[in-house]
Amino acid sequence: MDSFWLVTMAILAGAVRGGTPFLFVSLGECLTEKSGKINLGQEGSLLAGAMTAYAVSYHSGSPWYGVLAAMGVGMLLGLLFAWLSQLPRTNDIAVGIALMLFGSGIAFFFGKPYIQPSAPLLPGIPLGAWSDSTQIQAALRICPLFFLGLLTAYFLAWFLRSTRWGLQIRAAGDQPSAARALGISLKAVRTWAAMAGSGLAAVGGSYLSLYYPGAWTEAISGGQGLMAVALVIFARWDPKMCLVASLLFGGAQSVGPALQAAGIQTGYYLWNASPYVLTLIVMVITCSTKKSLAGAPGALATGE
């Protein structure tokens, strides 16, 4: 019984801990896709963000400067994506993949000197201080960035529903000809959406290097930026569902380590594959030739 609770606790804590980067990347991707563009380069923004945050934190001594710098770099990559993908005769997917490679390339290139030194990390808020169980204390130590992500999810939902810019983004993504007839500049709208989206992904990256796992390595992302794209489909382009889906994926990621911590060794590597399996299952369930996806922006990656 005790080990059951331990495992459950560890998975819940892992959902929050491992779900936070998913949350930022998927919110960013959700915003970008709502404007009609698919940015696969989010993986590159994530890595570039992780590296930048770590380096800036190391040099400035403040992890929060690191987060801000990551956001800036992410927005620059978003700008690059928006510019390239809106040139004539280019394609979102190809540009996205190119930027994924570019983003990770610059992260690896400039990140080499930062693999060894240790930078100041983001603090955790000790919400479990009341308990004297170290496990509960560890589980309830939550990064402030998670709460920021939580707020962002609700803010984004409201933003898309009830602001001028939100409506314009949805119009641009769903029916570009209608947006054009309304005098909305597709270029401007999509550029801003891609920049903000990529900036959010980079903040997700800063969480990786500055909180959990809390170091800069080249293998830090494990494809989370790409999985987040699948996650947006799963969440039906709804920011609040992105939150749910991120926690689910984060939880799936922590099943393996949690079982191992409780002394269950069987199938450790198999459990570690669960987020990827989940991605596949999501894809299979949601992709049907018979039904078009409810909630999908009509002009997503159509090149229009």
Place this chain on the structure above:
Amino acid sequence: MTLIPPENLERFTQAPASLDLYRITKKFGDFTAADEISLTVPPGTVHALLGENGAGKSTLVKCVMGFHPATSGEIMVGGHVREIQHPSDARKYGIGMVYQHFTLVPSMTVTENLVLSRPDVPAAVNWKRETARLEEFMATEAPFKVPLHKRASELAAGEKQKTEILKQLYLKSRILILDEPTSVLTPAEATEVLALLRQMTVAGRLSIIIITHKFREVFSFADDVTVLRRGKLAGQGKVKDLDRDSLAAMMMGGTSSAKPVPSAPRATTSTSSRRTALRVKQLSVLGDNGLTAVKDVSFELAEGEVLGIAGVAGNGQRELMEVLGGQRPAATGSLEAHGQPYHGTRRDILAHQFHTLPEEPLRNACAPMLSMAENIALRTFDQPPQARWKWLLNFRAIRKSALPLIEAYSIKTRGPDTPIRDLSGGNVQRAILARELSTLPLKILVVSEPCFGLDFAATDFVHQKITEARDRGVAVLVVSSDLDELLKITDRLLVMSGGQITYETPTATADLAVIGTHMAGHG
């Protein structure tokens, strides 16, 4: 039909200004799409703009809307020359347009769409207040009702068009430009919408420019008419001084090529003696939303027969078409072509020479960015002479084989290299028809809304081609919401309603009233 209560008309306190176009010219490169066109719309009148496909009607009104500024010429609103460089300029002067294609955002509700269309969308929208305001607008000013809370994608075509018009009234546009507003409506819906608009112009609250291909609408609805031909003014006048023939002569420039279709030799050979080309057996199909869109439909199509499927758009015709075209799987039931199972693969298509022509060809049957010649070659590009060794394309041959078709189907374009999406609506339809009908060994042809947006000469031309194909022994299925068209060209009629075939009749003895009740689902 609902009349607008007079107190609602009083609400439109601002009468429309007069609109004058003076020698408007619009060039695309060195191609002149509109050449020194002048016209006047006095306040409270309806001005019809007529002309064959590609005549420059849409081009002209888009200049007025600032969608693309005119190359030269002047636009006067209320007697003052106005610079209109951008749609927002047009809006400032109270000019609004309902485009040939819907401009509603499908995933948004009517309320969201209306609010979004405002020039001054608040930074943060208070939905409660906006909804209250819109309900007030609907209760007092709006000449017709639309459900505010529904998503635009859930609206029927008629409701969408009404929403588009309401949007303009909500924006306080007093000069309305309508580009083929009734082509998406059933005849009853069209009459209703036009009558309501007419009422508002008679009350002096609205001026209208309407682009149309339908003479009936010109005569029952417009005060003045302007006819364009190949970008030039071909005639102008008061509707009451004109009749059908003089209008047709203006449109065709005297050299009228519109011949009536030779009446079909109906019932000369009984259909039963001919071979069955296509058999649809107890077909059920799911729609996009996962619900049954086509229910247990069975019919047979014989060689040398034109079978029509009538019905109001949205009763399962599109899904049925997609199954026939191999674009959507059937839930249950089966298809047989010439007695063999048919699955819509490229091999089946070739073996049975089974061609389909879906509705909205620019979206469903074209590669919009490719040139017109390439689009015409889509069926043949992998055969010699257009391809060597089945993979090396010979673009010269592709262009060359397009030229006679451009000629034969009188497609108006700047040349075979124009991207097909730059063609006018009617010319896209012609290009696709050229592709599908010119393949010689054609045996089964399934077409949907073949004359959507075509002018009357082109309509006759298409009807003639279909009749010719039938006389060659081709089995033809025509799905159309235009009953007049079906009565003119088919041998046998089915009525589709709620996803089912509810009525069948030989066209020669068809009773319009009976068909109408079945179309309306009261059979």
